[in-house]
Amino acid sequence: PKELSPTEQERLARGYIRATWKILGERTDVPAPDVYTNSQIMAWMMDEYSTIRGYTVPGVITGKPLPLGGSAGRDDSTARGAVYIVREMAKVMGIELRGATAAIQGYGNVGHFTHKLVQDLLEMRVVAVSDSKGGVYQADGLDFNAVKEHKRRTGSVVRLPNTSSITNEALLELDVTVLFPAALENVITADNAGRIKTRIIAELANGPTTPEADKILHEKGIYVLPDLLCNAGGVTVSYFEQVQNAYDYYWPLETVHQRLDLKMAEAFRTVHRVAQSKRVPNRQAAYLVAVERVAEAAKLRGWV
Structure with missing residues (x-):
């Protein structure tokens, strides 16, 4: 993508959405930015999805520019x-x-x-x-x-x-x-x-x-x-962006930073506590925390 012209990048972004829009949605699958993408590319994706649906759907894509429902603080x-x-x-x-x-x-x-x-x-x-x-x-x-x-x-x-x-x-x-x-x-x-x-x-x-x-x-x-x-800070603020899109109410930069700090610090303490109590490396502890959360939700829903 970095070798494409802006026009070619737009065609690629919109073509990607036309090929995948049926499996995307605010409550199904929400793409977020990654390598070789930026807020402009995410804007094209959101616009293409909205054009197909016939109304504006800001929450289907995160990492958008601020004027299109993006979140303050997503860039860093x-x-x-x-x-x-x-x-x-x-x-x-x-x-x-x-x-x-x-x-x-x-x-x-x-x-x-x-x-x-x-x-x-x-x-x-x-x-x-x-x-x-x-x-x-x-x-x-x-x-x-x-x-x-x-x-x-x-x-x-x-x-x-x-x-x-x-x-x-x-x-x-x-x-x-x-x-x-x-x-x-x-x-x-x-x-x-x-x-x-x-x-x-x-x-x-x-x-x-x-x-x-x-x-x-x-x-x-x-x-x-x-x-x-x-590296979960990016997806965490993407989640914050979804929340703001759903409420149609947007937070100032300081609020985003404060809430990200709280989320990341809490996540670290949880992983560190498991690593210490079970005497396992941090990576294994992180997976144990994640799998336990999914397993508990699956059990409560009667899936297992």
Whole structure:
């Protein structure tokens, strides 16, 4: 999609809805934005579905622009949710995040918002960032605005002035307090897990850690905040968007941030409590919480 013109992107988005509209709906299946999508693409999708139905249906798509029923705070919600989770994990571990170091693999929508929020909310030093072309390192910390402007001008973070080059592979092995894999799946494997030195891995990408690597990291005492928990801020604010669409009443940005903070902190505490009580890794605890909720609902409905 990133190689298509805006006109071609619109045709693709509308064509997708024409092919799938029968299985979509406010109470059946609600698409949300992901890689290579933006609020404009979600707007085209909502409009196409509404055209087919003959009336405006804002709640069928999330991640929409504000004038079309989008939610304030949706743009940085995945990154913001992860930052809230990292904050809670640090409290449990007794880690002072102010002045601590972080590295971010992946500098797309989620990665660049993570840089800004880690710098602004947690007061950490982001010492390395990377994208598909490579990465940059600066021990004193990379300024968010400088990286953002350089990527806007050049299309990549590489060759940012006054920095050292670093590969995506080497970035993962940096001795930092928090590592944010925010790019591809399966980047932390049995081959490199033994060389990873971070204290916390906050999974912003989907599936960045293989099961074999999980075992190694757990044995090393590295805390993994699993994708199921850590990157849920985006879908949480998509849920908030659905709620606002249903009520046709929209919340200010501060309210969205407060409610996201409460939801993410509560989710972390629940997962951490299960991990401690059952003596299992965070990922297994997150799945136990999720499956138990579904199982309880299924039992109450008489399905099992």
